Amino acid sequence: MHRRWTLAIIGLILILAGGLLAHLTQTAGGIQIRDVRFKGAKGNTMSALLYVPPNATPQHPAPGILAVHGYINSRETQDGFAIEFARRGYVVLAIDQTGHGYSDPPAFANGFGGPDGLAHLRSLEFVDKDNIGLEGHSMGGWTVLAAASAMPNDYKSMVLEGSSTGKPFAAEGTASWPRNVALVFAQYEEFSELMWGVERARDVTQSKKLWALFGTQGPIEPGKIYGDLAQGTARVLYTPAMTHPAEHISRQAIGYSLDWFARTLKGGTPRPAEDQIWFRKELGTLVALVGFAALLLGVFDGLTEAPVFSRLRLPQAADGLALKQTTTTGGRWLAALLLSAFIPALTYYPAFALGGTFVPASRFLPQAITNQVLVWAVINGLIALALMPFAPKRAHRAGIIGPSIVIALVTVAVGYAALWLSDLIFKIDFRFWIVALKLMSAKQFLIFLIYLPPLTAFFVIALHVLHRNFSSIGAPRGGLYLTNILAMTLGFIVLVGAQYLTLWLSGKLFNPIPDPGFVPLSTIVAIQFVPLLAIVAVIATFTWRRTGSSLPGALICGLFVTWYVVAGTATQAAF
Secondary structure, three states, X not given: OHHHHHHHHHHHHHHHHHHHHXXXXXXXXXXEEEEEEEEOOOOOEEXXXXXXXXXXXXXXXXXXXXXXXXXXXXXXXXXXXXXXXXXXXXXEEEEOOOOOOOOOOOOOOHHHHHHHHHHHHHHOOOEEEEEEEEEEEOHHHHHHHHHHHHOOOOOOEXXXXXOOOOOOOOOOOOOOOOOOEEEEOOOEOOOHHHHHOOOOHHHHHHOHHHHHHHOOOOOOOOOOOXXXXXXXXXXXXXXXXXXXXXXXXXXXXXXXXXXXHHHHOOOOOOOOOOOXXXXXXXXXXXXXXXXXXXXXXXXXXXXXXXXXXXXXXXXXXXXXXXXXXXXXXXXXXXHHHHHHHHHHHHOHHHHHHHHHHHOOOOOOOOOHHHHHHHHHHHHHHHHHHHHHHHOOOOOOOOOOHHHHHHHHHHHHHHHHHHHHHHHHHHOOOEEEOOEEEOOOOHHHHHHHHHHHHHHHHHHHHHHHHHHHHHOOOOOOHHHHHHHHHHXXXXXXXXXXXXXXXXXXXXXXXXXXXXXOOHHHHHHHHHHHHHHHHHHHXXXXXXXXXXXXXXXXXHHHHHHHHHHHHHHHOOOOOOO
């Protein structure tokens, strides 16, 4: 029985080790991190992480920087920037935009929360109000531009990462507004048309909209400083060879921002731009995320030994069940694999387009991106139901629904408790890059309850068909895991790979829908489907090998994925 808990213990060790590494990295040199809430001008609650370096005191105020993430991200997404700013003696306020993380919904309200964030940063007694910078990625750029519009004399400079001035969500940039701007716009930006009106990001230097910001009548030269720092009219463009989401996990992009604030803000602790340690935190939270997955599997494994879950244990061959379990073979197996892998990917863009058009955010379904995921899940669940008669038949297990529900709830609850303790002790979530598992606020938990039944129903259907096609008692363990992982992820690997190969070769994504924002955003969301569905496949295979049933794993995956999506997605409707 004790051996059954080995994987859970390994998971806990990984969470502790990863959490400690992340914590030591983000607090290096005596930096304090505070989880803060403050009231906005309209009574809304705003959430932020406040990084306070040891040099910042009321007697000796330090320069401050407002750092803001992009759409459907959260305050931790810019932690590479925040850590390096704080190491250089800047007080950093990394906010959750309105409707994101733990800031009150709806999204897009109150200048995305930018004016409230800047006002709060300026209210801190240990912040030098004459030396404040603004930094934002993507929609976070529009957030800091909203702050600059509302408080035009209350900052000295800004860095826009993969963002833009002007329509659709910001004031038009001119040669004199905003003050001292560095723009990082990658050569493989997915949003070049939306941001600067050019089909290819590599042509951003030709954008007349950008010329207006730089005060020129011709192409912009990357790396050259235009205007005058002392007058607040300085501008510079950087064009690193990367994509839009890569900008907030890039030593190069972070280095540009460090150089710019060193030029434009006074005070702090000078360090070379190349001196960066933030990636250690990214590795630490990745280790913790892996530990979380191991913990779920280990807890489930250990619980199956308890008498209350005895019905879930895999029946012996003598019961007749295991002997009746067959899978597809030969050509039918290959056809099943291709259908399982590619139908979800082929329906992805159409489903997201349907969701965006016909299921907008509402009071009952308040998250637009989650609605698109929901439409995709419903479509693929119906397709799986239609194809189920062609899958091999399996004997039914009686009396396992109740135990399956209970063991799934307990398993995920233990994982949630581990994340809660990690947040409490280390001030981290579990993440790598844009793949992030966060605690839910009270409002998000209510939203979670709304989306849980349909998303769980999808996994119950999809994983039942998966196991009928590919899982058998006598199959080699490694082969079974690999098959199920490929069945869940291969289509999205090909979809995302084809998109970024096209972007690399042609300078733009292939766009089946004529909307400058839809395909780039949906493609970036699709990146997350690969690791998320891989985790689902591992959970589904592990639990099936222990029980011979798809149900316990499907319920765990329904709880886990709904939590993941809801906690990490913007809430557009007031709730």
